Amino acid sequence: MDEQSDHELIRAVLQGDASCFEVLIVRHQPRVFATARRYARRENEVEDIVQEVFIKAFRRLSGYRSEAPFDHWLMRITVHTCYDFLRNHERNREYNISDISDAEEDWLERVGDDDKARTEVDRSATRQLLDRLLAGLDAKDAMIITLLDLEEKSVKEIAALTGWSESMIKVRAHRARLEMRKMLARIAPEKYL
């Protein structure tokens, strides 16, 4: 059976067949989930983000211009929704850089030892430590570091996704890294300075 393209499905939705939107959700939701999990850790928050992304997409579908692929357009909505999430949770985010766990401390102790295979404990420690650092940043800076250093997007791509200027992204990325340095230095100044 021929699979309908995104554009064909969108046309059908706009002509009143809302059920075609479900096919679009099934097709694109794994990527939206993976992106949302970069910004939210609790699964219920991730689900809220994904749900909001698709509801916004459905409402704005008539404004979608078919020159660009649908997943680019959807990723812009995803990034904006994740940014809204970071902004709304800016004050609630945990930030206690001095109170790191044993696993995080252990990871920092062994960070130079590249030969060691990474365990699940290591991965969890890395995630926690990075979460602490990102939680200490402004929402915009946390967003830029995530897109630039974790998602490996170029400055140009970030500008297209967020609508922010390239120069602002570069300045903020630099400033965010300095801030992360300061936070790490506070953990164990005698070891890392």
Add this chain to the structure above:
Amino acid sequence: MKLDNLIDKLLAAAREDRPSDRVPYAFEKRIMARIAEQPTADIWSVWGRALWQAVAPSAAVAVVVAAWLSLSPAQTDRFSQDPELEQIAAMAVDLPAK
């Protein structure tokens, strides 16, 4: 170890640990149910439509009020043309205070 190097290693480790793209069972059904229970139009289009719908009744009310004002004689004219009413008013003004 230099802090910049440490940050690089932390970011590299986090990069390797890609978030899962797992989707909860029948999540698309949940979204479709939410879409179905919400009004499809956004608030601005609802507001715009309401404004357009209000144009005709508002214009009709304006025309009726204008016609009523232009056809009915002025209040002051009626008062001055009614001698009885004028007398009552004059008496009320001249009444000595107790």
